[in-house]
Amino acid sequence: MNIINTKQLFKKYGSVPVVKGIDLTVKKGEIFGFLGRNGAGKSTFINMLTGIIHPSAGSFSLFGMTGPTDEVKRRIGVMPDYSSFESSLTAMGYLRFLSELSGNKASKEKCLSVLKKVGLEGEAHKKTGKFSFGMKKKLGIAQAIIHDPELIFLDEPTSGMDAESVIQIHQLIRELNSEGKTVFMTSHNLDEVEKLCTRIAIMKDGQIAKIGSMDELRSYYQSTILVKIKHGEIPTSEVNQLTEWLLQSGEGLEMKEKHVIISVNHEKRIAEMIRAFNQCKVDIYRVEVEEASLEEIFLDEQTGHSIRKVM
């Protein structure tokens, strides 16, 4: 079932187009990652879906419904990009106040359990005006999930958080997802997106340049399996032959004293390389295979320069 469906969604500010006609579907149960450089249009896209701004053209539906109906508002959770909390309220007071505004005041127990999930259990009675940036972010996530929404929008959920908090929020996102909730998130932390997201879209110039699972994104790029082989002594008589065979298997061969690095475009080539070592009677001690990371795919997409090709 499609939870998000956009058709040629378009936004311009003045005469400047920012989101240039995006068609996107997100299914129930996905953790969807939305990537792009600063200013690519990610927040603008989310703000259209969450009803904060109006599209200039195109349409979208959430849960099959068009327009920001009360039902849609109940079923989505939105984390503010930056949080300007009312400083005189405590974290608990803030959550209760917001939930009351949306028509379903959360109990103290519910607020405490959500504050615990985001790692703010010790700060429940502290005034939000005294919160650090990372704590405000956590409170923003608590705000997004306090009413048990089915679809949660998280705009850069972990930016500015310490390492322990990042791990905690990753666990929370996985937990929410295992409860059947759909998460739509943006992040500049590519490692985080690679670890968490079931599907990823890379935005470029207001459009989606690439979209898919990590495996699908990798398949768009050829020559991206990097193979490192640690080996024993190569008999002098075999060096030329081995080099020739290795070069036939892949490209960009780097040969050091006891290891070679080569990039290949198919895993079959790895078997060919191992055969070449055997035929030249060279022992293999270790084979490391590195597929393209999201960071590499992202850089490749944005700049057109692959950083993984061996020279």
Ligand SMILES: Nc1ncnc2c1ncn2[C@@H]1O[C@H](COP(=O)(O)OP(=O)(O)OP(=O)(O)O)[C@@H](O)[C@H]1O
């Ligand atoms: N209210 C506005 N009026 C005019 N231009 C705007 C407005 N909001 C955003 N923009 C412009 O739209 C473009 C996209 O901004 P947006 O915030 O959507 O990018 P983003 O991908 O979320 O960036 P970041 O990663 O830095 O958060 C930017 O060039 C920005 O300057």
